[in-house]
Amino acid sequence: MQTHIVPVGFDYDRLIAPLVRDQLDVDRVILLEGAVGSEANVEYSRKLAEKLEQDFRNLLGAETERFVVADVYDYDAAFEQAYTLINAELDTGSEVWVNVSAMPRTVSFAFATAAHSIMVEREGDRERIHTYYTVPEKYLETELAEALQLQCSLLEDVLAGDGDADRIREQLDSARELLAEFDERGTTIGAKEFGGSHIIEFPVASFSNVKPFEELILFTLGEHGEFESVSELAQTLARELDEEYTDSFRSKVIYNVDRLGPGGKGYIEREEHGKSYRTTLSRIGELWVRSHADDE
DSSP states (O other): OEEEEEEESSBSHHHHHHHHHTTOOOSEEEEEEEOOSOHHHHHHHHHHHHHHHHHHHHHHOOEEEEEEESOTTOHHHHHHHHHHHHHHHHHTTOEEEEEOSSSOHHHHHHHHHHHHHHHHHOGGGGGGEEEEEOOOSEEHHHHHHHHHHHHHHHHHHHHTTOOOHHHHHHHHHHHHHHHHHHHHHBTEEOOOOBTTBSOEEEOOOOSSOOOHHHHHHHHHHHHHOEESSHHHHHHHHHHHHTOOOOHHHHHHHHHHHHHHSTTTTSOEEEEEETTEEEEEEOHHHHHHHHHTGGGO
C-alpha cells in the first residue's frame, strides 16, 4: 500500500505529474489544503485540491481524502498534524511518501521534519518513509510579471493617444491565455526530470555523533566506493592502519558497520550478495563524507 501525503498550495503539475511520469504506485492520497490567507487564495487552493482529487482517482486509481491545514503559518500545529497522519498511515502497513513541493514553507518544513523525526523514532520503518520535492519546468510568476509590464506600457501609450487596436487585441489575447494557464495549473508548469527521476527524495540524517573509528570506515568507503564483503573492508582498514588483520579486528569492524547500517545510524547500506554483504555508503553517508572531507 503506497500512501502519498500532498500539501496543496498553488501548484498542480508538481503534485501529480512526477507520479504519472515515473509510474509510481499510488494507492491512497491525502490532500491538505490551507485555510489561511486571502479569500481568493483559500478558494484557489480549494479548487486545485478538488481538481487533484479527481485526477488522482481518474489517472492513478487512487483513493483520496482531503484535510484542512487550519493555519499554514502555525508550524507547531502543522508538525503535530503531519506526525499524526504519517504515524497513522504507517500503522496500517502503508509505505508513506510526503511531497513538500507546494505548500508555504512553514507547512513543508513541518512535514519534512515530522517525517524525519518518525524515521529516527521508528528505525524499523525507516525504509517505508520518503520525503521528496519536484523541480518545476517553468515558473509562471515571471511570465505574469512580463505580461503586466507589457500591458502597463500599452496603457501608457493609450493614455498618450498612441493606442494601436491590433496591439491591444494581441496583449488582451496573451493575457487571457496566461490567466487561463494560471487558473488551470497554478504558479508552476511541468515536472522537471532531475537525476533520472521526477522526484528528489531527501535522505534522513542520524541524531547520533560519528565516533573516530566509524569515521575511518566512512572515509574508507567514500574512497573505495564499495566492498564485496565486510571482511574485505576490514582487510583494507587493517592495511591502511598498519594493523594485524585478526578475528578481533574483523569483529570490531563488523560491530561498527552494524552501528552505521540501516538499523543504526543509516550511513551505510548492505546488500546481500551470496554469503556476504556488499557494503556501500547510503546517500546520507555520501553526504556526510562530502561535508567532512576537510576533516579527514
